[in-house]
Each structure stands twice: as structure tokens, then as C-alpha cells.
Amino acid sequence: MALRLILIGCLVGLLSSSELWAQRCVSQERLAAYLQQHPDAEAARADLENFIQLQQAVQTRSTIDIPVVFHVVWNTAEENISDEQILSQLEVLNRDFRRTNNSAGLIPSLFQSLAADMELNFCLARRSPDGASTNGILRRQTSFPFMGDRIANGRKSVCYTAEGGSDAWDTGRYVNVWVARRQFFPAEASFPGMGAAAEDGIIISPPFVGTTGSAASNQPYHLGRTLTHELGHYFNLYHLWGPGQTGSCTQSDEVADTPLQSRSYLGECPTHPQISCGSADMFMNFMNYTDDACMAMFSNGQKNRVWAAIAAARPGLMLAAQACSPVSVVQAPQQEALFELLQNPTGESLLLRTMAPAGQRFHWQLVSMWGAPLRQGTLLIHAGLQSVDVSGLSAGMYVLRIGGEGVLWSGKVVIE
Numbered sequence: 311m312a313l314r315l316i317l318i319g320c321l322v323g324l325l326s327s328s329e330l331w332a333q334r335c336v337s338q339e340r341l342a343a344y345l346q347q348h349p350d351a352e353a354a355r356a357d358l359e360n361f362i363q364l365q366q367a368v369q370t371r372s373t374i375d376i377p378v379v380f381h382v383v384w385n386t387a388e389e390n391i392s393d394e395q396i397l398s399q400l401e402v403l404n405r406d407f408r409r410t411n412n413s414a415g416l417i418p419s420l421f422q423s424l425a426a427d428m429e430l431n432f433c434l435a436r437r438s439p440d441g442a443s444t445n446g447i448l449r450r451q452t453s454f455p456f457m458g459d460r461i462a463n464g465r466k467s468v469c470y471t472a473e474g475g476s477d478a479w480d481t482g483r484y485v486n487v488w489v490a491r492r493q494f495f496p497a498e499a500s501f502p503g504m505g506a507a508a509e510d511g512i513i514i515s516p517p518f519v520g521t522t523g524s525a526a527s528n529q530p531y532h533l534g535r536t537l538t539h540e541l542g543h544y545f546n547l548y549h550l551w552g553p554g555q556t557g558s559c560t561q562s563d564e565v566a567d568t569p570l571q572s573r574s575y576l577g578e579c580p581t582h583p584q585i586s587c588g589s590a591d592m593f594m595n596f597m598n599y600t601d602d603a604c605m606a607m608f609s610n611g612q613k614n615r616v617w618a619a620i621a622a623a624r625p626g627l628m629l630a631a632q633a634c635s636p637v638s639v640v641q642a643p644q645q646e647a648l649f650e651l652l653q654n655p656t657g658e659s660l661l662l663r664t665m666a667p668a669g670q671r672f673h674w675q676l677v678s679m680w681g682a683p684l685r686q687g688t689l690l691i692h693a694g695l696q697s698v699d700v701s702g703l704s705a706g707m708y709v710l711r712i713g714g715e716g717v718l719w720s721g722k723v724v725i726e
């Protein structure tokens with residue numbers, strides 16, 4: 311009996327280690343499992359997909375700055391990666407998402423006109439949710455050796471201070487990245503509408519972050535592209551080969567300008583052309599499993615999909631840029647005085663008094679008390695009182711956020 315137990319133990323051990331890095335990420339599998347257990351979330355994701363498919367081609371828009379907070383939850387000193395390693399990751403993201411990556415030279419002429427500047431910039435947060443100064447990097451030691459995979463009480467431990475991890479910062483306004491050692495897959499990301507808000511973000515194993523420190527010897531995943539790929543999932547992009555671990559030529563990534571392909575290119579750095587499903591594969595796309603050095607582009611179709619997903623499912627990030635600026639730039643008292651909410655709305659609109667000069671332009675967003683976005687629009691300041699349309703909303707408490715012109719203001723709204 312004892313012998314049998316030992317044999318089973320060995321078998322499990324072997325299976326576990328053979329899974330190691332058998333795929334670069336596990337985000338899509340996590341999404342599929344989550345939707346199977348949560349039919350409501352599946353319906354909401356279907357609505358989001360419909361919205362995205364109805365969006366028109368990319369229009370001219372201004373780049374947005376998105377604040378990122380890194381939670382380094384470490385067990386051994388080696389896992390406690392340096393600020394420098396994290397900064398090297400930011401640099402990679404800002405090159406890859408702005409099409410200024412050196413590897414863009416690898417894009418074959420067939421795909422060059424499809425390569426997108428995603429117009430997203432990422433910064434390390436310079437101010438915390440409560441307005442305090444920060445460098446955007448939180449550190450905490452944990453007693454668990456594989457904190458990045460740990461599940462306890464049905465929750466991802468790394469996302470909760472009470473479970474030995476680190477609580478998320480407002481996931482509507484910050485991209486949360488937890489850096490913690492993982493046993494099975496290097497990384498996973500939350501798709502929009504997936505899982506608890508407190509766990510919304512990306513979990514990544516330390517040597518997959520950036521290009522220096524422990525990343526330098528982690529070839530072929532030493533160039534920071536794991537997080538580029540995971541952010542793609544976070545913004546609702548699928549693998550180019552579709553669901554599952556290999557493609558079938560019948561299932562797609564829901565993006566029109568990325569050709570169907572039959573494999574993931576895991577562990578490969580191929581030369582163009584690679585033909586599958588009747589056409590040349592865009593194997594150098596960031597949403598493949600290709601080696602870091604051989605990834606080079608997002609497509610225009612993926613850009614459309616990402617921006618539609620931000621507008622529909624992560625709109626707070628469009629208003630979050632202020633967290634990229636050091637605290638000293640904007641004086642808090644000025645922000646507080648900038649808008650004043652006049653109570654007793656007419657039932658159709660909220661009225662605001664402002665000291666902002668006429669002609670300034672702000673974004674506004676009305677969210678539920680739980681942070682769910684309900685409405686948004688643009689506020690172009692004119693003389694007199696400003697109004698925000700709230701017609702048709704049921705009685706209750708809401709939060710109005712106004713951002714732009716270097717400020718972020720919020721106020722509580724009661725509709726009776």
C-alpha cells in the first residue's frame with residue numbers, strides 16, 4: 311500500500327514537471343473554465359463581443375497613459391526583482407505598444423501595413439489611489455514558495471494581503487501586475503469581465519519580467535514579451551490560433567486581419583513564410599507563443615478590438631492618466647474646488663458648478679458604488695452651470711468621475 315502511494319506521488323510529480331512551460335500562458339483556459347461556471351459572465355462577455363464586432367475601423371485618437379502598479383510578492387531573495395528589472399519591462403511595453411520595438415524590422419512586407427501603433431503608453435504609478443506619492447512598486451515577503459499559483463479559500467492568494475499577498479489598487483484605474491513565482495505556467499491575465507475585481511490584472515513569474523536581472527538568463531523568454539502578450543489578453547485579445555492549445559483552421563481569434571493558423575509556434579523562431587490554413591501565418595504577432603526575440607507586432611484589427619474593449623469594459627483607464635503624474639504637479643485643494651456638484655438633480659441631468667475656464671475639455675464617467683461604469687461622455691466647459699445627463703437612472707447612489715486637463719475629480723451622487 312505504501313509503495314503504491316509513493317508511485318502515485320512520483321507519477322503526479324512527473325506530470326507536473328512535464329507541464330512546465332508547455333505553454334506560455336494559461337489565460338484562455340482560465341477564461342473558459344470561469345465562463346463554464348458563471349453563465350451570467352458568459353452572457354456579459356457575449357454582449358461585449360457583439361459591441362466589439364460592431365465597432366468601425368480605427369479612428370484618429372489621442373494616446374492614453376495607463377498607470378501600472380507592480381506587487382512583488384517574494385519568497386526567496388531572487389524573486390524580489392529589482393526596480394531596474396521592472397523599469398526594463400516598462401520600456402519593452404512602451405516600445406511594443408507604440409510600434410517602436412526593434413523587432414519591428416522582422417515584420418515581413420506582407421504584414422507591414424497591418425502593424426499597429428496601439429497608442430497606449432504605460433507608466434509606473436506615481437500616485438496611489440488615495441493620492442499619496444509612490445514609485446508604483448509594492449513589495450512584500452511571503453512564506454509560500456509558489457505564491458503566483460496559490461489558491462486558498464477559492465481565491466488567488468497573491469491578490470489579497472490577508473492571504474499573504476498584496477491587495478489590488480482600484481482595478482478600474484490601475485493595471486495591477488503581481489510578480490510572484492509560479493510552478494506551472496509563466497503567467498496569466500484576466501480578460502475583461504472575468505473573475506473578482508480584486509483579482510483583476512496579471513500574475514507573472516519573476517524571471518519573465520523585463521530584460522535584466524533574473525530575466526537575462528531566462529532565454530528564450532528574456533525580452534519582456536510575456537507581459538506584452540498578457541496585456542493583450544487583459545485588453546481582450548485571443549491567441550491567433552483561437553481557443554485550445556493548437557489551431558484547427560476553423561476557430562479564429564475574432565480579428566479579421568490576422569490569418570487563421572494551425573499552431574501556436576511554441577518554442578519556435580521561424581522564417582517567413584510559414585503556411586497553414588491556406589495562407590501565410592502572422593507568427594511574429596505578440597499573441598502567439600513564438601520566442602520573445604521573434605515577436606514583433608499587433609495588427610490594426612487587434613487595435614480596434616483593444617480600444618473597443620477599453621471603451622466598453624475598462625473605461626476607467628481612459629481617465630486614469632493623472633496617476634502617472636507626480637503628486638506635486640497638481641495641488642489637491644485646486645482639484646477639490648474645481649467642480650462642485652449641486653444636489654437635487656432635476657431627474658434628467660446633474661448640474662455642476664466649475665472654476666475651470668471655458669473651452670477646457672474633460673471626460674466624465676458615472677459609475678455605480680461598486681465601480682461598474684454606467685455612462686460616460688465629454689464635458690466641454692462653457693459659461694454658466696454644466697450638466698451631465700442622468701435621465702433614466704434608478705434611484706440610488708453613484709459616483710461621478712471627471713478627468714482631463716491634468717486633474718481627476720470625483721463626487722458622490724444621490725438620485726432620488
Ligand SMILES: [Zn+2]
Pocket residue numbers: 334335336337338539543549
Ligand atoms: Zn496567452
